[in-house]
Amino acid sequence: MTRYSPNKLYKDPDNGKIMGVCAGLADYTGIKANVIRCVLVIGCLFGWFLPLVPVYFILGFVLDPKPKGLYRDAEEERFWRDVRIRPDYTAVDMKRRFRAIDRRLQGLESYITSKRFGLDRDLRNLER
Numbered sequence: 001m002t003r004y005s006p007n008k009l010y011k012d013p014d015n016g017k018i019m020g021v022c023a024g025l026a027d028y029t030g031i032k033a034n035v036i037r038c039v040l041v042i043g044c045l046f047g048w049f050l051p052l053v054p055v056y057f058i059l060g061f062v063l064d065p066k067p068k069g070l071y072r073d074a075e076e077e078r079f080w081r082d083v084r085i086r087p088d089y090t091a092v093d094m095k096r097r098f099r100a101i102d103r104r105l106q107g108l109e110s111y112i113t114s115k116r117f118g119l120d121r122d123l124r125n126l127e128r
Contacts (some may be wrong), residue, residue, distance in 0.1 A: 004070055006070060006071060006076075006077075006080040007080065007083070007084060008064075009024060009025070009028045010024050010027070010028075010063055010064055010065060010066035010067070010070075011023070011024040011059065011060060011063040011064070011065055011066065012024040012026075012027050012065070012066045013065055013066075014066070015027075015033065016033075017037070018060070019056075019057070019059075019060030020065070021056055021059045021060050021063065022037045022040060024063060024066060027066065027081075028081075028084060029084070029085065030081045030084075030085050040052060040056065
């Protein structure tokens with residue numbers, strides 16, 4: 001089984017209108033697909049037709065379709081989108097989570113090495 005990269009740009013023909021390029025860009029960036037489509041149309045109307053349309057079709061042929069089951073669940077999809085959009089924020093968030101885990105482990109360790117833990121264990125043994 002090949003594991004696809006969640007950091008790669010894919011076209012999304014299932015949610016797309018023509019080739020799925022705008023839907024793929026929307027999935028990759030977290031911007032709504034209709035916003036990307038409107039920007040594309042407005043860009044074409046204001047004289048960017050020649051570069052935008054060929055690039056759109058080139059991307060439509062070059063990009064791989066988004067694989068089914070790329071993410072295990074919605075939380076994993078949100079995590080990878082955040083990694084792509086704001087990698088610095090994601091690193092800070094991971095640091096914060098590890099600090100919270102470390103604090104909990106320190107509390108657990110101090111309880112286990114305390115006299116209170118031994119007393120609680122002895123009282124539980126007496127109750128049995």
